[in-house]
Amino acid sequence: MSKAAKWSIFGLLLGVIIFLLSPSFKNLLSNTGFWNVKEQSLYLSGSIAIVFMVMSMLISVRFSFINNLAGGLDKAYIVHKWVGIWAFVFSIIHWFTDNWFIDICKELFILPPKVKGPSTISEFAKEVYSIGNDMVEYAFYVILIVLVIALIKRVPYHIFRYIHKTIPVIFLFIAYHAFTIQIKGAWFGSIGSYILSVVIFLGVIAAVMDLLQLIGFKHKVYAEVELCEHNENTKTIDLVLKPAEKFEYKAGQYVFLRFSHSKEPHPFSIASYNRDENKLRFVIKELGDFTSSLSSLVNNGDIVTVEGPYGNFIFEDNKANQIWVAGGIGITPFIARLEYLASSGKKVDNVDFFYSARGENQFPELEKLSEKSGVRFHYRNTTKDGRLNFNIIKEKIKDIKNTSLWYCGPASFGTALKNSAVSSGMSKKDIHYDSFDMR
Structure with a gap:
């Protein structure tokens, strides 16, 4: 239920x-x-x-x-x-x-x-x-x-x-x-x-x-923009913030950002994790009017209100094996998790990471981070290889009863994965996903 x-x-x-x-x-x-x-x-x-x-x-x-x-x-x-x-x-x-x-x-x-x-x-x-x-x-x-x-x-x-x-x-x-x-x-x-x-x-x-606008008031900090750069190849914006105070979070979580040119907060997954640097990195896809104009309206030195962290997409469970699946810009929480594993010196051997997107892999650091962390990385170019589906993923699953699925990406893709995983014997409680539908 x-x-x-x-x-x-x-x-x-x-x-x-x-x-x-x-x-x-x-x-x-x-x-x-x-x-x-x-x-x-x-x-x-x-x-x-x-x-x-x-x-x-x-x-x-x-x-x-x-x-x-x-x-x-x-x-x-x-x-x-x-x-x-x-x-x-x-x-x-x-x-x-x-x-x-x-x-x-x-x-x-x-x-x-x-x-x-x-x-x-x-x-x-x-x-x-x-x-x-x-x-x-x-x-x-x-x-x-x-x-x-x-x-x-x-x-x-x-x-x-x-x-x-x-x-x-x-x-x-x-x-x-x-x-x-x-x-x-x-x-x-x-x-x-x-x-x-x-x-x-x-x-x-x-x-x-x-x-009185007191929502999340205990979880708000101010941060300075250190970088706001547009990437023409990926149609994304690379945003780096420096919080005014120590900001604690877990890899995979997200925050609400409110910029000086907009009164409304917007949710973004944190795409970084470093214990030594108190910085937050975001990879933002240009999907609408707000995100498309972000790089032209936000400048280095601007002050941004950060509210959070939120979310339970933190890769913690009691299963022996994990399957990670990212679609498109859904890659961001996985980047944070890989950086966490790499920076903490942890090496795992129970994770298969599937990343599906159009064209060549636009995030080359994924392979290096995966290798350093022991994560088995599988990239699928949907333009050349067709869409990723659960039958392809299932080939890497040895014991589906003792495996959890972590997904972030398009909702339709996630629904198809969930249905196929359940049909194959995976419990619904072992399927984890992030949903950013705010209405």
């Missing part, structure tokens, strides 16, 4: 538990009439929706322990996407039940019962939660727009990111509604209310951290 599925099940169960421990559940058991079922289903769908929203907010602020639970920050983004989708699904159910559903029932002459006797809720209390009802109505439509934009891949990332920044503000309105609506259902004082209130409080903290 995937991490996203496990987190989704957890969010669903927590939302249901909150409802079961609330007065609404007791109310439902004592009155199973049509309109009461409809009323209490609002609290159920709302509880589940707010739990998923809070989970999404907590993941977005990049807490280390949450990243580890998700299997690394790159996997956390996948979980973030799915809990966000589930939050929206249950928000739709909640909204439909409270709006169109009532209108449809009235059209069918199924009218709600008239309230008998005076209300036990004061006018002031009614005003408090009524304000929340009004706010959340508008918030729902804004979230609808944001989610649609997030799912349309053709919308440029920078536009998506700017629009996505409205989410913390919207969440605060929703949090107010989720907290104050408990007045109407007489939830306060119940165990369900205590749990829900804590959940909402955690979400508010995450939203405020986002708004």
Whole structure:
């Protein structure tokens, strides 16, 4: 079962538990009439929706322990996407039940019962939660727009990111509604209310951290640009940074870089490892407007904000053998690992390294580093030799049950490798990959 599925099940169960421990559940058991079922289903769908929203907010602020639970920050983004989708699904159910559903029932002459006797809720209390009802109505439509934009891949990332920044503000309105609506259902004082209130409080903290730009503040350092050079042959940029203080990381990890000409941080794998030099090297592929213009906008001496390190792609497992597979610019974490092995004097004899790219090998240092480290290096020129596939890789695997696969490169290639490896008997937990899909 995937991490996203496990987190989704957890969010669903927590939302249901909150409802079961609330007065609404007791109310439902004592009155199973049509309109009461409809009323209490609002609290159920709302509880589940707010739990998923809070989970999404907590993941977005990049807490280390949450990243580890998700299997690394790159996997956390996948979980973030799915809990966000589930939050929206249950928000739709909640909204439909409270709006169109009532209108449809009235059209069918199924009218709600008239309230008998005076209300036990004061006018002031009614005003408090009524304000929340009004706010959340508008918030729902804004979230609808944001989610649609997030799912349309053709919308440029920078536009998506700017629009996505409205989410913390919207969440605060929703949090107010989720907290104050408990007045109407007489939830306060119940165990369900205590749990829900804590959940909402955690979400508010995450939203405020986002708004105050405190995400990753404990993991940020400044670094000076020592080199920013364009390589015409490989269509890459060689970037070298000198952090102002000692920067600790493991080979295979990545960081977010924020340059002076751009307010938005971008993730890049570290392509170097040297215990003696406090320097970070990046090999950046020119794939879009941002990376293509980097060499012309960044100069030696510029100050860059470095946030990290992140990622669990660190080549640590309990298997006797490892297969490394890199596609295109996915080579960068492997360069760092090879440099780590070479600089530490470690020589291995249990690693086969496959690198697949178009044309001749544009990173000649790979062969030298591999030889020095004991890694068996296999380069495949896809223009001349065709695409690399798992059948070719499998020839080097002696014991697939005791072998792990480490992959970084195009997502489609990675999916094909994973499926073939699993079909050949490799466990899913022994397949490691980095994912940089931020939406």
